Amino acid sequence: MSSHQYAVVLDLNKCIGCQTCTIACKKQWTDGDGMGAMYWNNVETQPGTGYPRGYHTMGGGFDEQRNLRPSSLPTAEDYGVPFEYDYSQRLFGGRKKPVMPDVKPEYTPNWDEDVGGFERGNPYYFYLPRLCNHCTHPACLEACPRGAIYKRQEDGIVLIDQERCRGYRHCIEACPYKKIYFNEVTGTSQKCIFCYPRLERGTVQACMAQCPGRIRFVGLLDDPDSPVHKLVRVHRVALPLFPERGTHPNVFYVPPFSPPRTGRPDAGVLDDPRFPLDYLKYLFSDAVVPVLSKLHGELLKAQEGGRSELLQLLIGRTAKDRFQIVPEKVRKATPGPVSDALPDDPAGPPLTIVSTSTKED
Amino acid sequence: MQRNLSVLLILAMVASLQTGLSAEPRIGALTIPTGTAPGPVTGDVALSPADPVWTYAVPVEVGLHRTPSLYSGGLFDNGRKPRTTLRLLGLPDNRIALQLTWEDSTPHSSESLASLTDRGADHIYKTRTSAPERFPDAVCVMVPQRRGPHERYPSLMMGDPENPVDLYFWKEGRGFEHLTGSGRGTVAAAGADAPPGQVVVSPSGDGWQATWILPDIAPATPLAFAVWDGDDQQRDGLKYFSLWYEVGP
Ligand code: SF4
Numbered sequence: 031m032s033s034h035q036y037a038v039v040l041d042l043n044k045c046i047g048c049q050t051c052t053i054a055c056k057k058q059w060t061d062g063d064g065m066g067a068m069y070w071n072n073v074e075t076q077p078g079t080g081y082p083r084g085y086h087t088m089g090g091g092f093d094e095q096r097n098l099r100p101s102s103l104p105t106a107e108d109y110g111v112p113f114e115y116d117y118s119q120r121l122f123g124g125r126k127k128p129v130m131p132d133v134k135p136e137y138t139p140n141w142d143e144d145v146g147g148f149e150r151g152n153p154y155y156f157y158l159p160r161l162c163n164h165c166t167h168p169a170c171l172e173a174c175p176r177g178a179i180y181k182r183q184e185d186g187i188v189l190i191d192q193e194r195c196r197g198y199r200h201c202i203e204a205c206p207y208k209k210i211y212f213n214e215v216t217g218t219s220q221k222c223i224f225c226y227p228r229l230e231r232g233t234v235q236a237c238m239a240q241c242p243g244r245i246r247f248v249g250l251l252d253d254p255d256s257p258v259h260k261l262v263r264v265h266r267v268a269l270p271l272f273p274e275r276g277t278h279p280n281v282f283y284v285p286p287f288s289p290p291r292t293g294r295p296d297a298g299v300l301d302d303p304r305f306p307l308d309y310l311k312y313l314f315s316d317a318v319v320p321v322l323s324k325l326h327g328e329l330l331k332a333q334e335g336g337r338s339e340l341l342q343l344l345i346g347r348t349a350k351d352r353f354q355i356v357p358e359k360v361r362k363a364t365p366g367p368v369s370d371a372l373p374d375d376p377a378g379p380p381l382t383i384v385s386t387s388t389k390e391d
Numbered sequence: 392m393q394r395n396l397s398v399l400l401i402l403a404m405v406a407s408l409q410t411g412l413s414a415e416p417r418i419g420a421l422t423i424p425t426g427t428a429p430g431p432v433t434g435d436v437a438l439s440p441a442d443p444v445w446t447y448a449v450p451v452e453v454g455l456h457r458t459p460s461l462y463s464g465g466l467f468d469n470g471r472k473p474r475t476t477l478r479l480l481g482l483p484d485n486r487i488a489l490q491l492t493w494e495d496s497t498p499h500s501s502e503s504l505a506s507l508t509d510r511g512a513d514h515i516y517k518t519r520t521s522a523p524e525r526f527p528d529a530v531c532v533m534v535p536q537r538r539g540p541h542e543r544y545p546s547l548m549m550g551d552p553e554n555p556v557d558l559y560f561w562k563e564g565r566g567f568e569h570l571t572g573s574g575r576g577t578v579a580a581a582g583a584d585a586p587p588g589q590v591v592v593s594p595s596g597d598g599w600q601a602t603w604i605l606p607d608i609a610p611a612t613p614l615a616f617a618v619w620d621g622d623d624q625q626r627d628g629l630k631y632f633s634l635w636y637e638v639g640p
């Protein structure tokens with residue numbers, strides 16, 4: 031059982047797809063050898079193929095009997111074969127031809143940038159930032175035969191012990207979000223470490239700190255003072271991605287709910303939604319419907335001059351409003367289950383961390 | 392389904408005959424004759440597979456079995472078992488040279504690993520991961536740390552706490568590693584004071600050939616082998632394995 035669980039809420043209504051978070055993470059952690067295709071944080075346009083390409087239809091996670099579901103491994107092409115431009119030839123080599131990529135680009139992260147969807151005369155798209163969910167029931171951890179993956183007792187962060195990992199990649203297959211990457215140079219699997227060295231010093235994660243859209247909230251899910259607790263447990267407007275995969279993610283999304291379709295400004299988001307409801311249900315389950323209703327109601331309240339505590343919270347004016355990094359609380363953690371969810375909580379069953387595998391062998 | 396059952400039967404047999412889980416002493420020992428060259432053989436000579444000294448070693452067919460898929464779910468036994476031959480040569484100082492030749496229709500599956508060179512300062516990308524879905528071919532010989540004859544063999548699953556094993560492992564692209572194990576999931580790098588081994592592996596005909604020199608091998612020491620076909624996504628416990636063989640006279 032983990033004493034506390036750090037969690038994240040991402041408000042998709044505010045993400046501008048600038049990829050600042052992606053680059054903040056890349057520069058901080060993954061610009062080493064063998065890490066070219068590694069985006070511990072990526073932002074993908076939805077509807078879209080995602081990164082790695084088609085990850086959401088590859089498999090992984092748990093079935094109804096809590097067995098690991100089979101999955102394929104993403105290929106190099108699914109991550110996109112990197113290409114470069116030879117500018118020196120054009121600028122200094124006297125070549126007149128246009129500068130072309132050295133490899134024909136077939137796929138890249140966010141390949142379908144802003145392509146989006148089109149329905150009933152309306153184009154639509156939104157951005158979906160993704161990082162490891164530091165799941166309550168991590169399929170990656172369950173799949174590792176060497177016990178190289180462990181969930182930290184004190185704060186629920188899921189890590190891969192680089193000394194124990196032998197690069198078998200069962201974890202990549204098992205993760206339904208494909209948020210573990212293989213590094214051929216080290217021969218090990220690597221993933222988001224939730225910036226634990228920053229957290230331990232009381233500094234928020236790089237991706238959270240840099241986000242100009244201020245869409246990111248972070249804190250202890252089990253602490254009533256934290257913004258994530260308020261959004262997930264109290265207001266209940268943040269949902270995990272693909273909850274049916276059974277890993278109980280700790281990254282939650284406020285679903286996109288605006289604007290209504292062109293020419294119907296008076297219609298409610300559920301009467302004439304710009305984002306097809308079925309698509310949002312595919313991503314976030316049927317629980318997205320009451321969340322959208324609630325958000326719409328709060329918006330109307332504010333538009334009529336009332337005060338919406340929820341919308342004030344979602345604005346997240348200051349870093350203090352958005353981030354609750356509490357190393358002192360986490361350090362003092364006493365073991366015990368964390369369970370404060372309501373029985374019909376859209377975010378899933380009560381938070382109990384069953385597996386805190388350590389380096390036992 | 393039937394294939395899976397037969398694999399399970401093989402595993403049950405292995406457990407009862409060879410792991411020592413049964414109360415019976417080991418039965419049905421498989422031995423490999425030790426070839427003796429007329430004069431002393433140096434390690435360098437033994438490590439060159441084409442050297443005529445290897446004609447003094449009698450080739451023995453080794454039966455390999457395929458492990459069932461334990462957690463991966465997506466992989467199944469295609470019924471293929473690589474034909475595998477073993478030769479053993481006695482060397483001075485209690486050392487032996489072992490040569491395992493096994494079929495692999497794609498012995499260069501991970502050629503891309505060899506192309507993992509730094510692209511140089513003119514390039515943005517550093518040494519990159521080019522084939523995250525490919526697994527390397529690999530081979531291993533397992534030897535109990537307590538050498539010599541055994542009443543009961545160690546567990547075939549990387550030894551057991553009472554019978555730790557040395558693993559002389561080679562993986563395409565990464566080379567030789569001396570590992571130790573005392574049960575499933577316990578494999579770790581051997582300490583600096585562990586008896587050193589050597590291995591040379593190269594493509595050979597329609598497969599691979601590995602030649603090891605192993606130290607401190609007393610007569611009747613048990614040996615077991617495993618090969619991994621990377622193209623079949625084999626790694627970890629997903630592999631072809633042999634039962635225990637004994638170093639014969
Ligand atoms: S998102 Fe994937 S990698 Fe991260 S904890 Fe969950 S199962 Fe493991």
Ligand code: SF4
Pocket residue numbers: 044045046047048049050051052073157159240241242243244245
């Ligand atoms: S930095 Fe913030 S706004 Fe920009 S893409 Fe990332 S999550 Fe979206």
